Amino acid sequence: MPGLERLHRRDTRLDSYVDRYAARAHGMTASAIRALFAVANRPEVVSLAGGMPNITDLPLDVIGSIIGDLVVENGRQAMQYSSGQGEQPMREAICEVMKLEGISAHPDDVTVTVGSQQGLDLVTRLFCDPGDVVICEAPSYVGALGVFRAFQCEVVHVAMDDYGLRPDALAEALVALHAAGKRLKFLYTIPNFHNPAGVSQTLERRTAILEVATRADLMVVEDNPYGLLGFDGEPVPAMRSLDDERVVYLGSFSKTFAPGFRVGWVLAPHAVREKLVLAQESATLCPPAFSQYAITAYLANYDWRGQIKVFREMYRERRDAMLAGLAEDMPAGMSWTVPGGGFFVWVTLPAGLDSQAMLPRAVTARVAYVPGTAFYADGFGSRHMRLSYCFPTPERIREGTRRLGEVLQYEAGVLETFGTAITDDGRAELRPYEAPGANQA
C-alpha cells in the first residue's frame, strides 16, 4: 500500500505529537512557578504556598485497625468495582455529613467523585462548550480555573468584599454578559473560608446572591471543602440548603478527614445527577470502592465529629500565629484578610510591588507563597499573594512571616529609592467588576 507514505508527517520536532493535540490541550502548559515550587519543597524553605491539610492528628492506630478489619471482613466488596454513582452506604453517610451545614438531601441525588476536583470537572464537562462563560469570584480557586481552561470556557471574575461575592457586582455582570450575547453557564462560588481570599459569605449575603441568581435563572455551583473548619460558632447554612434546584453542591472529605482517598461528591438535582453518573462512568467507570468503604468505616467507627473539632483548634492556632506574624513583620502599606476558618490569608501589597516578580527572591530567602496572578484567569493579581497556614507548625509560620517581612521591607525600600516601572492604576484590593465594552460606551 504505497499510498500510506504520503500521510507521513515530518518527525524532527522535540514533541513529535505537537500537531496532533486537541484544541483544549493547547492551554495545558506547565506554569513558570512550577519549577520554583520544586525548590520551595526543600525542607529549609518555609512554604506558605501549599494547600495540603495537616493530618498528623489522625489516630493512625485506630484507622489502621478499622481498615485492616474492613479488608478481612468485607474485602471482596471493598476491592471490587463500585457503582458509577458510588456505594449506597457512602452516599448515606455523605448526607449525614451535609446535615451539619443545614442540607437536607437524598442519597439518590449524590454522586461520589474522585475528590471534589473531579466533581467540578464532571459538572463542567456536562455543561460547558468552548466559549461558554463561567462566572467566578475575583480571585478564584486556581484548580477551578484550570478546569474551566481545560474545557475552553471564558471566565468572568466578579468582585468580592469582606463578605465574599458582591451581589450588586454579580447583577451588573449578568446584565452586561446578557447584552453582549454571551452563553452563560453558571456561577462558581466558594462561600466558606474562600480559597484564596479567606473571606466568608454571611447568611444574608448568600440569600442576596441566590436572589440575583434566581432572577436571572443562573445555575450556582457551590464549592465547600472547608465549611466544617470554621473557628467561631456554628456553620452558616450552605447555599444548597436555601435552594435545592438551582444549586449544584460540591463536597469533599479531603479537609475533614484525609485527601489520600480522593473522595468528594456532587449533590445535584435529579436530572443533572443522572447525567453526572453517565459522565463518571465514561471518565473512570466508577470512583474507588476501597476509598468509599474505608471512609464509611471510619465514619461509623470513630468520633469523626470530635476529630473535626481537633482539626479546627489546630488550624485556629495556626491562623492566629499567621495573623500575629503578619501584624508584627509586615512593612507599612500592606493589608490582609482575617479568615474565620479554612486555610488561607489573602495579602495585598503596596502599589508598585509585584508578588510574581519577587517570588524568586522570596524563595532565595527561604519562604514561599503563591502569587495572586494564579487566582485570576486574566493576568490580574500581581499585587496579591496567598499565604496558607494549614501545613507548617505555628513556629514555622512565624519564621515564614519573619522572612517574608524582610523580603518585603527590602522590596519596599527599593521601590521607594528607585520607583517602579509598573503603572499602577490604584485599583482597590478586591477588584471591581468591569462591564465588557464599558470603555466604548
Add this chain to the structure above:
Amino acid sequence: MPGLERLHRRDTRLDSYVDRYAARAHGMTASAIRALFAVANRPEVVSLAGGMPNITDLPLDVIGSIIGDLVVENGRQAMQYSSGQGEQPMREAICEVMKLEGISAHPDDVTVTVGSQQGLDLVTRLFCDPGDVVICEAPSYVGALGVFRAFQCEVVHVAMDDYGLRPDALAEALVALHAAGKRLKFLYTIPNFHNPAGVSQTLERRTAILEVATRADLMVVEDNPYGLLGFDGEPVPAMRSLDDERVVYLGSFSKTFAPGFRVGWVLAPHAVREKLVLAQESATLCPPAFSQYAITAYLANYDWRGQIKVFREMYRERRDAMLAGLAEDMPAGMSWTVPGGGFFVWVTLPAGLDSQAMLPRAVTARVAYVPGTAFYADGFGSRHMRLSYCFPTPERIREGTRRLGEVLQYEAGVLETFGTAITDDGRAELRPYEAPGANQA
C-alpha cells in the same frame, strides 16, 4: 435590577437544565439495556453479561494485615495528596509489572490514572477535538466507545479475524480516511484477549499492524488489561515493546489484583506524558495516594506473580466450562471464538436472529449476556453477543449456557417456522471494513 428577569427561561420541563448542557452531554443517555441489567443482577439470573473479575481467591487476611500496617507505619503519606503523576514507588513497581510483557520503561514516563478507563479518558481529552476520527476494532470495548462518544469523536471500525485487527483492512481504511480528508487521531486496539471478541494478535500480527501505523504515521493506543491472564505459555510481547515512540500504552491492576483501588496507568512518550500529568491535575488534582500505597505494599509483600497464576488457572477452568457448555447446548448454525485468556467469548448467531431483540426473553429465562450492538458505534452487531465467564462459577456457567441454549433453540425454531423480517446480507462473523464511498467509486 429589573433587567434580570428577561434572562429567565421557562422552567416547566421535567429537566429544567435541558437547555444548558454542553453538546457533548447530548450523547449521554442511559441505554435501554440498562434497566434490563438491573433485573439481570438478581441472584436467580445467571449473568454472562458482566466483566467483573472474580477476586474471591485473594488472601484477605494477608492483605488486611499489609494495608493495616501501611496505615500505622506510613499513614501520613498514604492518606495525603499524591503527585499528579502518581507516587514514585508505584510507578517503579508498574515498570516491573510491564517487564513481564517485554516492556522496558522508565518510571518518569508513567502516569498513574483512576483505572485504565481514566487513562483512555485523559488520552482522548488530550488528542481529540469534536469530529476527529478514532479507529477501533470491529467490535470494540464498550467503555472505550463511551469515551470517544463523550469527546464527540467519529469512530471507524476496522475488521478483525481470529488473530485480531487485520493490517490490510487497517491500511485500506487509512487510505480511504485520508482521501476523505478526515482528521485521524489514533488507532485504539486491544491486542490480548480482546474485549469483546476474545481473540489475540500474534507477534507477527502486531508487527504488521505497527508497520502500517509507521508508514501512515499513526499513533497507536494499546489497551492491555488482560495481558497477564493468558492460559497458554508466555505472554506475547506488548506492542509498546516493539515501538516506544508510536505506542501509548494503557495498563491496569483491576484484573491482575483488584479493581476497587482504581489504579491504572498510561505509559507514553515524554512530551505526551507531560501533558497527561497536567490533564490529570485538572481532572482530579491527583490519583488516590492510598490506593497506590496499598498496591505498592501488596506487590512488595506478597507473591503477586503466584497470585496471577492462581487467577489464570481459575479463569481457564471457567473458560473451559463455557466452551464445553457452548459445544453441548447451542443449536446448529452458531459459532464462537476460543479465547486463549481473558474473560470473554464472542458468539455469532445464525442469520435472522437478533441478540438485542431476544435479550428480554433470555432474561425471562434467567440468563443474561451483552448484545453485540453495544460494541459498535454504528448500530452493527445484532447477530452477535458477548458472553463472559469471569465471574460465575463453572457450574453456574454450565447452567447459563443450558438456559441460553434453550432460548436460542426456541428462537431458531420460530425463525424456521415463520421466517424473519430482517434482511440479512450474509456478512461474515467479524465485519469486514468498508471503505467510505466505495459504492460510489
